[in-house]
Amino acid sequence: MFDLLIRHTDLLQTLPTVEAVRDQDIAIRGTQIAALAPGGTLPVEQAAHVIEATGMLAAPGLINAHAHVPMVLFRGLAEDVSIENWFNDYIWHVEANLTAEDVYWGALFGIAEMIECGVTTVADHYFFMDSVAQAITESGMRALLVTAMFGTSENAETELNASTVFIERWHGAAEGRIRAWLGPHSTYICPEPFLRKVAERAKAIGTGVHIHVSETREQVTASLAKTGRTPVEMLKTTGLLDSPTIAAHVAHPSHFDLQILSDHDVGTVHCPKTFLKLAAGMSPILTLRDQGISVAFGTDGAASNNTLDILEAARLAALVQKHERRTPTVATINETLQMAFIGGAEVLRLGDNFGTLAVGKTADLILIRQDGVAMQPLINIPANLLYSASARDVDTTIVNGRVLMQGRKLLTLDKAAIIREVQTRLPRLLQRLPEKRIQTYRP
Numbered sequence: 445m446f447d448l449l450i451r452h453t454d455l456l457q458t459l460p461t462v463e464a465v466r467d468q469d470i471a472i473r474g475t476q477i478a479a480l481a482p483g484g485t486l487p488v489e490q491a492a493h494v495i496e497a498t499g500m501l502a503a504p505g506l507i508n509a510h511a512h513v514p515m516v517l518f519r520g521l522a523e524d525v526s527i528e529n530w531f532n533d534y535i536w537h538v539e540a541n542l543t544a545e546d547v548y549w550g551a552l553f554g555i556a557e558m559i560e561c562g563v564t565t566v567a568d569h570y571f572f573m574d575s576v577a578q579a580i581t582e583s584g585m586r587a588l589l590v591t592a593m594f595g596t597s598e599n600a601e602t603e604l605n606a607s608t609v610f611i612e613r614w615h616g617a618a619e620g621r622i623r624a625w626l627g628p629h630s631t632y633i634c635p636e637p638f639l640r641k642v643a644e645r646a647k648a649i650g651t652g653v654h655i656h657v658s659e660t661r662e663q664v665t666a667s668l669a670k671t672g673r674t675p676v677e678m679l680k681t682t683g684l685l686d687s688p689t690i691a692a693h694v695a696h697p698s699h700f701d702l703q704i705l706s707d708h709d710v711g712t713v714h715c716p717k718t719f720l721k722l723a724a725g726m727s728p729i730l731t732l733r734d735q736g737i738s739v740a741f742g743t744d745g746a747a748s749n750n751t752l753d754i755l756e757a758a759r760l761a762a763l764v765q766k767h768e769r770r771t772p773t774v775a776t777i778n779e780t781l782q783m784a785f786i787g788g789a790e791v792l793r794l795g796d797n798f799g800t801l802a803v804g805k806t807a808d809l810i811l812i813r814q815d816g817v818a819m820q821p822l823i824n825i826p827a828n829l830l831y832s833a834s835a836r837d838v839d840t841t842i843v844n845g846r847v848l849m850q851g852r853k854l855l856t857l858d859k860a861a862i863i864r865e866v867q868t869r870l871p872r873l874l875q876r877l878p879e880k881r882i883q884t885y886r887p
């Protein structure tokens with residue numbers, strides 16, 4: 445018996461290269477893909493549920509490798525401003541208003557958007573993470589969660605202990621869909637002694653670290669002036685790189701930084717839309733990849749990125765590389781989609797059962813409509829996916845074998861109720877009081 449049979453779908457293979465196989469059946473049993481076969485050959489009578497997917501494309505679920513999901517609450521608040529203004533005049537004021545309940549509703553709001561965009565896994569970095577974990581549990585999505593830590597107050601030890609308790613409480617929860625690591629904010633916010641403590645704790649409890657690294661050139665210059673080391677060198681000398689690390693951004697690595705990254709267990713995340721908007725510079729993703737360093741795509745928060753759409757991130761990533769190198773043959777469709785699918789699974793340390801659709805792999809997958817005019821004709825399906833598809837073409841989202849959206853209807857979340865609830869919270873959340881700010885940005 446199969447729990448779910450998807451019939452007559454085109455299927456996107458991601459290994460060894462990205463290509464579409466026409467007209468396939470996909471059978472799911474429990475949380476795994478149990479069978480793949482030519483369309484119409486798997487027995488319908490042995491399936492508890494059937495999705496007729498003629499004309500659709502099945503792809504692995506998309507992975508958002510760096511986000512601040514509840515920031516969807518602040519989408520559109522701080523536009524056309526510098527990164528300093530963005531932090532100091534807007535975001536760090538309104539984040540001082542957040543309660544655990546606000547973050548819960550913000551997380552549900554962002555998760556709804558991601559399920560609609562075909563994102564099945566997110567690495568989230570925020571505050572009140574019990575609320576985010578609760579929202580992930582209820583939604584059916586998969587996540588790697590960290591509590592953002594500043595380590596700047598005299599309560600730094602308490603902050604680190606609370607993060608450790610969060611990991612104990614949630615790592616492996618929700619049928620294993622939730623994992624939890626440590627999340628020091630960055631080398632420019634966190635004091636060096638605190639980063640050393642985080643590194644020791646990560647090693648002691650055998651967990652990983654998710655941190656912002658070298659977002660702007662000013663951050664690198666300031667780090668060199670203050671410590672004599674680049675942010676990447678700081679990661680190494682504080683011991684953080686002795687544990688698996690997600691380094692978000694890495695926009696300005698030196699030659700020596702690249703060597704350090706490739707010598708350690710580090711995955712990097714590229715968020716091109718936020719970086720284009722903030723004119724912060726771009727991660728040299730092709731150079732990183734050539735050094736054997738994993739690259740995935742992320743959206744950062746929607747207060748800078750405006751969407752949580754990984755297809756959009758992948759498209760921008762490819763276009764920016766072609767533009768920056770003045771060479772149209774780089775960042776090919778194959779390379780870019782492999783970063784999205786395989787790179788995402790690598791950077792989140794999800795293991796071999798993710799990022800690819802094959803028998804025995806975890807059933808995290810999406811179905812994308814191809815009957816829209818912009819998706820036709822089907823001369824090059826991977827090209828259509830990268831350069832023509834809209835997130836709104838995602839029809840069905842499946843995580844761990846469970847259907848979270850079908851026919852663009854969310855099955856685990858009440859979208860109207862979430863939007864209503866967020867609306868009632870916004871007037872209070874958007875107040876910016878001069879005396880209330882959770883942190884100060886100095887590169």
Ligand SMILES: [Zn+2]
Nearest residue numbers: 656692744745
């Ligand atoms: Zn970020």
